Amino acid sequence: MEFKVRSYRFNPEVDTQAYYKEYAIQDFPGMTVLNALMKIKYELDGTLSFRRSCRSAICGSCAMKINGITKLACKTQVKPEIMKFGIVNVEPLANMPVVRDLIVDQEGFFDTIKAIKPYLLTEGENEELSGFKTLKEGEKIKQPVYSREQFKNLTGNNDTPNCILCECCYSECNGVSGNKKYLGPAALAKLYRYSEDPRDNDRDVSRLLNGSKPDGMWDCVHCQACEEFCPKGISPVKAIVRLHEKTIKNSITSTPGAKHVVSIAQSIKKTGKLDEAKVALGTAGIAGVIRDLPVVISAALKGKMPPLKLEPIKNMDDVKLAYKELGLEEK
Amino acid sequence: MIRYAYYPGCVAQESGKELDNATRFVAKKLNIDLIPMPEASCCGGGALDGFDKNLKLFINGRTLALAEKMGVDILTICNTCTLTLSEVNEELINNSESLDKTNEYLSKIGLRYSGKVKIKHLLYVVRDEIGFDALKKMVVKNLNGINIAPFYGCHILRPSTVVKFDDVESPTGFEELIMALGGEPVSYANRTKCCGFQTILVDRAQSSYLSGSAILEAKGKKADVMVTPCPLCHLSLDMYQSAAGKSVNEKLSMPVMHLPQLIGIALGANFAEMGFSRHNVSLKPLSERIGI
Numbered sequence: 019m020e021f022k023v024r025s026y027r028f029n030p031e032v033d034t035q036a037y038y039k040e041y042a043i044q045d046f047p048g049m050t051v052l053n054a055l056m057k058i059k060y061e062l063d064g065t066l067s068f069r070r071s072c073r074s075a076i077c078g079s080c081a082m083k084i085n086g087i088t089k090l091a092c093k094t095q096v097k098p099e100i101m102k103f104g105i106v107n108v109e110p111l112a113n114m115p116v117v118r119d120l121i122v123d124q125e126g127f128f129d130t131i132k133a134i135k136p137y138l139l140t141e142g143e144n145e146e147l148s149g150f151k152t153l154k155e156g157e158k159i160k161q162p163v164y165s166r167e168q169f170k171n172l173t174g175n176n177d178t179p180n181c182i183l184c185e186c187c188y189s190e191c192n193g194v195s196g197n198k199k200y201l202g203p204a205a206l207a208k209l210y211r212y213s214e215d216p217r218d219n220d221r222d223v224s225r226l227l228n229g230s231k232p233d234g235m236w237d238c239v240h241c242q243a244c245e246e247f248c249p250k251g252i253s254p255v256k257a258i259v260r261l262h263e264k265t266i267k268n269s270i271t272s273t274p275g276a277k278h279v280v281s282i283a284q285s286i287k288k289t290g291k292l293d294e295a296k297v298a299l300g301t302a303g304i305a306g307v308i309r310d311l312p313v314v315i316s317a318a319l320k321g322k323m324p325p326l327k328l329e330p331i332k333n334m335d336d337v338k339l340a341y342k343e344l345g346l347e348e349k
Numbered sequence: 350m351i352r353y354a355y356y357p358g359c360v361a362q363e364s365g366k367e368l369d370n371a372t373r374f375v376a377k378k379l380n381i382d383l384i385p386m387p388e389a390s391c392c393g394g395g396a397l398d399g400f401d402k403n404l405k406l407f408i409n410g411r412t413l414a415l416a417e418k419m420g421v422d423i424l425t426i427c428n429t430c431t432l433t434l435s436e437v438n439e440e441l442i443n444n445s446e447s448l449d450k451t452n453e454y455l456s457k458i459g460l461r462y463s464g465k466v467k468i469k470h471l472l473y474v475v476r477d478e479i480g481f482d483a484l485k486k487m488v489v490k491n492l493n494g495i496n497i498a499p500f501y502g503c504h505i506l507r508p509s510t511v512v513k514f515d516d517v518e519s520p521t522g523f524e525e526l527i528m529a530l531g532g533e534p535v536s537y538a539n540r541t542k543c544c545g546f547q548t549i550l551v552d553r554a555q556s557s558y559l560s561g562s563a564i565l566e567a568k569g570k571k572a573d574v575m576v577t578p579c580p581l582c583h584l585s586l587d588m589y590q591s592a593a594g595k596s597v598n599e600k601l602s603m604p605v606m607h608l609p610q611l612i613g614i615a616l617g618a619n620f621a622e623m624g625f626s627r628h629n630v631s632l633k634p635l636s637e638r639i640g641i
C-alpha cells in the first residue's frame with residue numbers, strides 16, 4: 019500500500035515559518051511510523067530531522083505527535099493510523115520549543131525533573147551505612163535490609179519507575195499547556211516515587227513542601243491525558259493524587275490547592291453535598307471572593323448564586339459514618 | 350420506558366439548576382424515567398481522592414450500592430461525576446480487597462455492593478438507548494445552519510480504560526448527536542482538552558488560559574455556540590468567560606449551552622424552559638436566530 023506522511027518542517031537557519039511537507043511511501047507488514055520516517059530520510063529527503071535510538075520503546079527518544087496525539091514513533095504502527103486518519107501526520111512534541119523539524123528543546127522538561135531532586139537524600143545520614151571506608155580484615159559489609167512490602171507503592175508493572183522520560187505525558191499535559199512553569203506529570207510522579215522510597219532520608223518532609231510550591235502538584239488539572247497517553251502504561255495523575263493525599267495527611271494545608279481539597283471533604287461531611295459557596299470561600303478566602311466580585315455579582319443577577327445554606331442529603335448519618343470509620347471526623 | 354437512577358451531581362442542583370431542568374425536559378420527551386436518589390452524596394470529584402483514598406471508595410461505593418438496591422443503572426450529566434463513579438466501580442469490581450472493606454462499611458448502613466451497576470452519561474444513553482436515527486425523527490426545531498462546537502472536556506473520554514464510551518483519539522458521539530439535530534458540528538482541536546475548572550480557584554492564570562484557548566479556537570472556526578456535557582466545563586467556559594478572554598487578549602462573547610439544552614430546543618423547548626436567562630453570556634441573539 020502506498021500512503022502519505024505529512025511532516026511538520028522548520029529549520030530556523032533558513033525558514034521564517036514552519037510548513038508541512040508530504041511524502042508518498044510504500045509500506046511493509048508491521049511498518050512503524052519510525053520505519054516510515056527513516057525510509058523518508060534515507061531514500062527521499064535526508065534533511066528531515068527527528069530523534070531516535072533504540073527503536074524498541076525503551077529510550078524514549080522518538081516521541082512526537084502522530085495524527086494529533088503524542089506517541090512513540092517506534093511503537094506506533096502505520097496501518098491503524100492510516101485506517102483511522104487516512105494519513106500519517108507527524109509534528110513535534112507540544113509544550114516545548116521546536117529546535118528543528120520534529121526535534122524539540124528538552125531543557126525545560128529536564129529542569130522539572132531536576133527540580134524534584136531525582137535521587138535519594140542520604141547526606142549526613144548514618145555514616146556507618148553510607149560513608150566510604152576501607153573494610154578491616156574479616157569485617158563484613160553492613161547493608162540496610164528492606165522488605166518487599168516497603169516498596170509496594172513504587173513498584174509494579176504500571177508504576178513510575180518504568181518511566182523512560184519520553185515526554186509524551188508532558189506534551190499532552192493540559193496543566194503545562196496552561197502554565198509553562200508547571201512541573202508536570204513526569205516530574206511529580208517521580209517526586210511521589212522518591213517520597214515513598216524507604217531508603218530516602220527526607221526527615222522534614224522537604225519533598226512534599228517542595229512539591230507544594232506554586233507551579234507544583236496543585237496545578238494538576240486532572241485532565242487524565244498523562245495516564246491516557248503514557249506509552250509505558252504509567253499513571254502520573256494517580257501518583258499526583260497520592261501525593262496530594264500524602265501532603266494533606268502531613269498537614270501541609272496552607273496552599274489554595276490543599277485548602278480546596280479539604281473544603282470539599284468538609285462540605286461533604288457536613289451536608290453530603292458540595293457546597294459551592296463554602297468551597298469557593300474556603301479555597302480562595304475573602305480576598306479571592308473580592309477579586310471575583312464581578313463574577314459573583316453577575317451570577318447573582320442571573321439567579322445563579324448557589325444557596326447559602328444547603329439542606330443535607332437524606333440519611334446524612336450514613337455519610338458521617340464513613341468519615342468516622344476512617345478516623346477522619348476531626349480532619 | 351428506560352429507567353435510570355438519576356445522579357445529577359451537585360452543580361446541577363445548585364448554581365447550574367438550568368442543567369437539571371433541561372435534563373428532566375429531555376428525559377420526558379425521550380421517555381427516560383429518571384428515578385431520584387435523595388440519599389446519594391456528592392462524588393467528591395478529583396478532590397476527595399486527594400483527601401483520603403478510602404473515603405472516595407466508601408462514599409461512592411454507597412451511591413453505587415443505592416443504585417444496585419434500586420435495580421437500575423446510573424445516569425449522569427456531569428463528566429467528573431461520570432469518571433469518579435466509574436473509577437470507584439472499576440476498583441470495586443477488580444479489587445476484592447477494596448470491595449471487602451467497602452462492603453464492611455456498607456453493611457453498617459444496611460447496604461451491600463456486588464458490582465452490577467453501570468454508569469452512563471446522558472450523551473451516550475441517547476446514542477445507545479434511544480439512537481440518533483430515532484432522535485432525528487423527534488426533532489421539531491431543526492438546527493440547520495447553526496455551527497455548534499462540541500466541547501467534550503476530559504472525564505467523559507479519559508482514561509479510556511475506565512470511561513469506555515467513545516474513541517479517545519477521535520471521538521464522534523457528540524458530533525453525531527449534533528448532526529442528528531440538524532446542526533453543523535465544528536471541528537477544532539480543543540474539543541477534547543481541559544476547560545481548566547480544576548484549578549479555577551487555585552491558579553486562575555492557568556485555568557483561564559485553557560478555557561480562553563478553547564473558546565478562541567471555536568470562535569476562529571466560526572462556531573455560533575459551544576456545547577458541553579459537563580456543568581464544571583460550563584462554569585469555566587461561561588461564568589468565567591471574561592477572565593478567559595483576558596488571558597488570550599480577546600474580547601469573547603461565545604454562548605455556551607449544556608448538552609441537554611441543545612437537545613431540548615431541538616425537541617421543542619422554549620427559552621424559559623431551558624433556563625437560558627441564567628447564563629452569563631447571552632443566548633438571546635442565537636435563540637432569535639433559531640426562532641425560539
Ligand code: FES
Nearest residue numbers: 071073078080092
Ligand atoms: S526510538 Fe527509543 S523509544 Fe522509540
